[in-house]
Each structure stands twice: as C-alpha cells, then as structure tokens.
Amino acid sequence: MFRIQAEDERSGARAGVLRTAHGDLETPAFLPVATKGVVKTLTPDELRSIGAHGIIVNSFHFLLRGRDAVAKAGGIHEFMNWDRVIFTDCGGFQLIRKDFSFHLSDEGMSFKLPDGTPYLLDPSGSLRLQEEMGSDVAFSLDDCPQLGSSEKRTLLSMERTTTWAKESLVARESENTLLFGIVQGGGDAELREDHARTVAELEFDGFGIGGLGLGEPKETTMAMVEASLKGLPSASPKHLLGIGSPDDLGHYVSAGVDIFDSAFPARNARHGTFFADGESHDIRKRRFEGVTDPLEKGCRCYACGEFTAGYIHHLYREKEMLAMRLLSIHNLAAVETWLAETRVSLREGTFSRPVRV
Ligand SMILES: [Zn+2]
Missing domain, CATH: 3.20.20.105 (Queuine tRNA-ribosyltransferase-like)
Incomplete structure (x- = not known):
C-alpha cells in the first residue's frame, strides 16, 4: 500500500x-x-x-x-x-x-x-x-x-x-x-x-x-x-x-x-500572483506590460509554452477569465514540477533542501 x-x-x-x-x-x-x-x-x-x-x-x-x-x-x-x-x-x-x-x-x-x-x-x-x-x-x-x-x-x-x-x-x-x-x-x-x-x-x-x-x-x-x-x-x-x-x-x-x-497556489493565481524563479510576482504590475517572455523561462507548462507574460498581464487587467486559468495552470505546474524534481533527487541521492518552489 x-x-x-x-x-x-x-x-x-x-x-x-x-x-x-x-x-x-x-x-x-x-x-x-x-x-x-x-x-x-x-x-x-x-x-x-x-x-x-x-x-x-x-x-x-x-x-x-x-x-x-x-x-x-x-x-x-x-x-x-x-x-x-x-x-x-x-x-x-x-x-x-x-x-x-x-x-x-x-x-x-x-x-x-x-x-x-x-x-x-x-x-x-x-x-x-x-x-x-x-x-x-x-x-x-x-x-x-x-x-x-x-x-x-x-x-x-x-x-x-x-x-x-x-x-x-x-x-x-x-x-x-x-x-x-x-x-x-x-x-x-x-x-x-x-x-x-x-x-x-x-x-x-x-x-x-x-x-x-x-x-x-x-x-x-x-x-x-x-x-x-x-x-x-x-x-x-x-x-x-x-x-x-x-x-x-x-x-x-x-x-x-x-x-x-x-488551495494556496490556485487561489493566489486567481488573485494575480504567480510563482517564478523562487519568488512570487504580481501580474497586475506595470512592469509586465508588453513583456515578450513567458511567466517563467524554462517552464514547460501550457501557459508558458503558448503565451507571453505581457499577454497574461493584459488579460488580467481586462478581467478576462483566461488570465486566472493560465496563472492557475502555471502555479500548480510549478509546484508539481518542483515535487517531481524532488522525488528524482531523493531517489538519486542528490536531495538538498531548496529554499522554495
Ligand atoms: Zn509555466
């Protein structure tokens, strides 16, 4: 079991x-x-x-x-x-x-x-x-x-x-x-x-x-x-x-x-917060306007593979539902990916406690 x-x-x-x-x-x-x-x-x-x-x-x-x-x-x-x-x-x-x-x-x-x-x-x-x-x-x-x-x-x-x-x-x-x-x-x-x-x-x-x-x-x-x-x-x-x-x-x-x-990762996503590079970011911030990079470089989630942070920023400001969905996908993928890597490192004997997702 x-x-x-x-x-x-x-x-x-x-x-x-x-x-x-x-x-x-x-x-x-x-x-x-x-x-x-x-x-x-x-x-x-x-x-x-x-x-x-x-x-x-x-x-x-x-x-x-x-x-x-x-x-x-x-x-x-x-x-x-x-x-x-x-x-x-x-x-x-x-x-x-x-x-x-x-x-x-x-x-x-x-x-x-x-x-x-x-x-x-x-x-x-x-x-x-x-x-x-x-x-x-x-x-x-x-x-x-x-x-x-x-x-x-x-x-x-x-x-x-x-x-x-x-x-x-x-x-x-x-x-x-x-x-x-x-x-x-x-x-x-x-x-x-x-x-x-x-x-x-x-x-x-x-x-x-x-x-x-x-x-x-x-x-x-x-x-x-x-x-x-x-x-x-x-x-x-x-x-x-x-x-x-x-x-x-x-x-x-x-x-x-x-x-x-x-509920933390998805709830935060719905409120405009996303996790990237070990930090939390607010997609509503002006600095994401027109950004042509994804939410997190190297992330293999659907949101990062298909859309720019600038587009998701635009969607969020326009109160479009897709923004919440894409941010939820990214945040949950970030947690799942972190855990998948953790499991591999434990099996391979290379685990060292990372600071955060
Ligand atoms: Zn992503």
Missing part, C-alpha cells in the same frame, strides 16, 4: 509510492484542492498536463449539495471525470473556517441541511459518505479546535478525535478506500506528540496532521508538525492537511511529510 523507495540521509525526506484503487501516487505529492469537485477553473485534462496525480475533494460539501448526483453518476471519479487518485476530506476543518453554524458533541457535529432538516454527522456517517463517493483515501472525522483554544478544549478535541478514530475503523466497509487517522493537539508540542502516539496505535493506512495553518505563527506550525511526526510510525504515509505554500514545501518535505494539499 505504501512503499518507501528512498530516504535522505541528512534529513527526514523520503520518496515513496502510495498504491490506491485509482493508481499510484508518488510521494512527496501535492494534491490540488477540488473542494466542490473541481480545481477552480481547470479541467481534468489540464490537471493531467500539469502533472497532478491526485486531488482532494471535501466530502462535507457534497453532504450539503450534490450527494445524490454523485451517487447517480457512480461515484466522484465518474461525476467529475477524473480517473486518478481522489482523497476526501471529512470536512471538520472547513466548518471552522467558514463560520458555519453547528453544534459539537461527543456524538459528532449537528447542523441543519440546506432544506432545514437537522443532521448529525458522526464518525461512521462521515466515513459512509466518503466510501459512497468512491474516495481512494478517506479521513476519519476529527474534532478540530479553533486557534488559541484552551488546554481543556484541546484535550477534549484529542479525546474525541481518538474515540471517533476508533469508531471510524469499526465502520469501515469498502476495501477500495484507504483510511487515514488525524492527529490533533493544538499548539502544544507535548500534546501533539502524545496524540500522534495514541492515533499511531490504531490500524490506519496513513495519518493526517490536522488543526494547523489556522493563522498561527509559522514557527508554531513547524514545531507542531515536527512534534506530530515524532509520534507517528516512519513506515506510514503522512499528510499535512491544508498546508502547501511554496515557502513551506521544502521545510516539510525535509521534515518527512509525504503528502500536501493546499
């Missing part, structure tokens, strides 16, 4: 392969975010050309809207016409971010469906939803505390997440869906490592590191990821949930994270 192919001697970085029902995911891997069943503005063909082998969908969104349509299509792969790997997030994290009105209890999350029906999302219900969608990698429901929660609240979230993890494992039905458990523990390194050790004892196929990237200082995120990794078995795949800006990837790959997902 997960095989480590090469390990760096000077850091925790490694290259591996996660085998799923929809093919292999080579790690370290980045999953573009397709919250509602689409990586915003892009087609599956474009994702393939970028080099993406996996994406992550939020199962919770489909609970609110689209569940029947997905079932009718025969699953999320068929529904969105993507035949490669699909991870599904259980959605606890999104609830917190969107300021959604809900009530948390030991049983699960209670809220109202769009038609007003009260609904309790519990661990087995969350897993049933993800399996029903045909997810290749599902996450057990977790209780994700808000940034700055008290120690008491953090301890409660750890306890609940552990109980829910056990319930999820009992509720497993599909052999085609791998199941990852989630590590919580707030911003306390000791609690993080402690919770990681607890979840590590359960029979999961891999582990997600959750509850981070909520606005805490970067040093805290890094320390919490390292503490979580310390408590997890080295043979298992580890997924850092919701984090993956170009500045972060090098650090976390070196620490031993195998899988990332983040």
Whole structure:
C-alpha cells in the first residue's frame, strides 16, 4: 500500500509510492484542492498536463449539495471525470473556517441541511459518505479546535478525535478506500506528540496532521508538525492537511511529510500572483506590460509554452477569465514540477533542501 523507495540521509525526506484503487501516487505529492469537485477553473485534462496525480475533494460539501448526483453518476471519479487518485476530506476543518453554524458533541457535529432538516454527522456517517463517493483515501472525522483554544478544549478535541478514530475503523466497509487517522493537539508540542502516539496505535493506512495553518505563527506550525511526526510510525504515509505554500514545501518535505494539499497556489493565481524563479510576482504590475517572455523561462507548462507574460498581464487587467486559468495552470505546474524534481533527487541521492518552489 505504501512503499518507501528512498530516504535522505541528512534529513527526514523520503520518496515513496502510495498504491490506491485509482493508481499510484508518488510521494512527496501535492494534491490540488477540488473542494466542490473541481480545481477552480481547470479541467481534468489540464490537471493531467500539469502533472497532478491526485486531488482532494471535501466530502462535507457534497453532504450539503450534490450527494445524490454523485451517487447517480457512480461515484466522484465518474461525476467529475477524473480517473486518478481522489482523497476526501471529512470536512471538520472547513466548518471552522467558514463560520458555519453547528453544534459539537461527543456524538459528532449537528447542523441543519440546506432544506432545514437537522443532521448529525458522526464518525461512521462521515466515513459512509466518503466510501459512497468512491474516495481512494478517506479521513476519519476529527474534532478540530479553533486557534488559541484552551488546554481543556484541546484535550477534549484529542479525546474525541481518538474515540471517533476508533469508531471510524469499526465502520469501515469498502476495501477500495484507504483510511487515514488525524492527529490533533493544538499548539502544544507535548500534546501533539502524545496524540500522534495514541492515533499511531490504531490500524490506519496513513495519518493526517490536522488543526494547523489556522493563522498561527509559522514557527508554531513547524514545531507542531515536527512534534506530530515524532509520534507517528516512519513506515506510514503522512499528510499535512491544508498546508502547501511554496515557502513551506521544502521545510516539510525535509521534515518527512509525504503528502500536501493546499488551495494556496490556485487561489493566489486567481488573485494575480504567480510563482517564478523562487519568488512570487504580481501580474497586475506595470512592469509586465508588453513583456515578450513567458511567466517563467524554462517552464514547460501550457501557459508558458503558448503565451507571453505581457499577454497574461493584459488579460488580467481586462478581467478576462483566461488570465486566472493560465496563472492557475502555471502555479500548480510549478509546484508539481518542483515535487517531481524532488522525488528524482531523493531517489538519486542528490536531495538538498531548496529554499522554495
Ligand atoms: Zn509555466
């Protein structure tokens, strides 16, 4: 299921392969975010050309809207016409971010469906939803505390997440869906490592590191990821949930994270920011007017192969949709290319931690 192919001697970085029902995911891997069943503005063909082998969908969104349509299509792969790997997030994290009105209890999350029906999302219900969608990698429901929660609240979230993890494992039905458990523990390194050790004892196929990237200082995120990794078995795949800006990837790959997902590269693209030569640039700036070079020299993406930065600057200023699409293609391709090169360097034993994508 997960095989480590090469390990760096000077850091925790490694290259591996996660085998799923929809093919292999080579790690370290980045999953573009397709919250509602689409990586915003892009087609599956474009994702393939970028080099993406996996994406992550939020199962919770489909609970609110689209569940029947997905079932009718025969699953999320068929529904969105993507035949490669699909991870599904259980959605606890999104609830917190969107300021959604809900009530948390030991049983699960209670809220109202769009038609007003009260609904309790519990661990087995969350897993049933993800399996029903045909997810290749599902996450057990977790209780994700808000940034700055008290120690008491953090301890409660750890306890609940552990109980829910056990319930999820009992509720497993599909052999085609791998199941990852989630590590919580707030911003306390000791609690993080402690919770990681607890979840590590359960029979999961891999582990997600959750509850981070909520606005805490970067040093805290890094320390919490390292503490979580310390408590997890080295043979298992580890997924850092919701984090993956170009500045972060090098650090976390070196620490031993195998899988990332983040809306950052595509969201930045839609706002006019693109990554090139290890820096972020703003396409709206006057200096791109009439530029006849591509966004990044040497980049093999469709946007750089076909268009000049001057043209994309013009499109963006005219608020043309194609600008967002081309910038999204470029940014996601930059991340995928960086990771592909990282995997090669790990296998060849020449890995050295680059500063950023
Ligand atoms: Zn490019």
